[in-house]
Amino acid sequence: MDRILTVGVILAITAILCDGQCFSGTAIPVRPGEKPPLGCYWDGHFLGVNTHMTKNCQSCYCSEGGGLSCCVNGMHITHVPDECKIITAEDGCGERAVTKEDETVECMHDVQAVSRRYLH
Structure with missing residues (x-):
């Protein structure tokens, strides 16, 4: 039982810390009437929709519509x-x-x- 409690505490702390290390935004501006982009540009790299990349201790994910979410690792x-x-x-x-x-x-x-x- 103690092990389950310990794992639960670790997961809760990790979730709190990760939240403090993340940022999001629209990587490519979309004007009214335009089609959303098919991916995101991040740090000189193109990420397709629903893909992620890790570089320089950061992990970024590109969602539909060009939304970019990144977290600093560590x-x-x-x-x-x-x-x-x-x-x-x-x-x-x-x-x-x-x-x-x-x-x-x-x-x-x-x-x-x-x-x-x-x-x-």
């Missing part, structure tokens, strides 16, 4: 408890808080972090 950890340490995430996009004794064990309490989006 967090910058600003504080961990004494029994933990900060390591670089495997994908290179952010950091993870792990125990000093075993880097495969995530620190689950008293960890503070900010979105990489706000570091620029």
